[in-house]
Amino acid sequence: MLEIDHLTRRFGEAVAVDDVSFEVAAGGLTGFVGGNGAGKTTTMRMIMGVLATDGGEIRWQGHEVTAADRRAFGYMPEERGLYPKQPVHDQLVYLARLQGRTAAAAQSAATDLLDRFDLASRRRDKLESLSLGNQQRVQIAAAVIGDPDLLVLDEPFSGLDPAAVDSMVDLLREYTSRGVPVIFSSHQLDLVERLSDGLVVLHRGRVVAHGSPDELRRSGATRHRLVLGGDAGWVRVLPGVTVVDVDGASALLELTAASTDELLAEAMRRGSVRELVEVRPSIADIYRKVTS
Structure with missing residues (x-):
């Protein structure tokens, strides 16, 4: 389980994340929603250690999260971070090796993921030659290539066609069935409602609603x-x-x-x-x- 406890982050006088608390349950898909500037990306970056916190605590499996814990987390940033001029397959193998996989396991995982997202024929293409939707698929593959213990996904469905969304959902459900917690942000509220086991709504840096979709619907x-x-x-x-x-x-x-x-x-x-x-x-x- 991932626990966010009274998390706060400031940028100068602006409070981007204001006393935020919620949990991401083991084996659950937690939707993280809010408007632009609500604090979702800042919160995710603090979970991953990309940004420091100004207050509060992030706990993983009951203890304060460590750098070693985070090395086993899969992260998909809002601003994509892959190398545009490198072949797709080579990048995935490289990332898997960085996360401790053997050369053979990295090759196999990269091939399997590209097959899954219908990109096997593009495995030697440079990332920049792919459509934006296919680049998004590669970014998703990069987030899971290390077989993570936790998935933190910032707008993973952006730019995906319905078939790719279905493939992505199937992949995430495989991880949650093994007990992996998943938190993802999205502006597609109908998709969030359909997929999420839990929901956290952020507004102006604060949690304004949280619970299961059924609980939130009953509150209205x-x-x-x-x-x-x-x-x-x-x-x-x-x-x-x-x-x-x-x-x-x-x-x-x-x-x-x-x-x-x-x-x-x-x-x-x-x-x-x-x-x-x-x-x-x-x-x-x-x-x-x-x-x-």
Whole structure:
């Protein structure tokens, strides 16, 4: 388990990360979301030791993280760090060797990863000759080439097509199935909602929400969608109901004092009812609420 405990980082007078605490559970995918400048990249750089902390503690497996621990971490930075004029396969082998793999194991791992991301035919090409999406695939391969104990991935899905996203998700799930904690940032909230076991929402350097996707959805206001056989405009004057939206025969409502039974009875008294369903807020809805 990775524990972030009251982490703080300042740049001059600006507080980029302000008393941030959360955990990345063993075998879990933790989504790390927030707007530009929220502090996600700064936090990840502190986890990796690229930046020093101004306060707080980072713990790995119950003890304060060490340089030796970090050598077993896989990291994908937001600003890509591979060599543009070097062949793809050679770079991966080089990085695997730096992380302690034997020459044979490094060759095998590099070949397997390039096969997995449909880049076997480009193995001798220079990185700069690849499309941006394929360069992203190589960067992902570089993050996992050392068979890491922890994965810290800053925007790993950026620029990937749907097939590459699926390959990436399958790869990450293989690591989490072995107990490896994974933390990743992304602006694609629908993808984060689908993948994450846990979520941390950062806003202006502070954690404003955290928990599982289900826990966060339950924390939001429950709404109901009512679809009628005729116009739904009459719901605007219904007591105990807050109208979020009305569009023809469909209405989105929050029940402030009325019950669903009362709403249904009134709707049936006025005509036919085609649908009355509970609508839980999406992670995007929760995100907009906690960061507004």
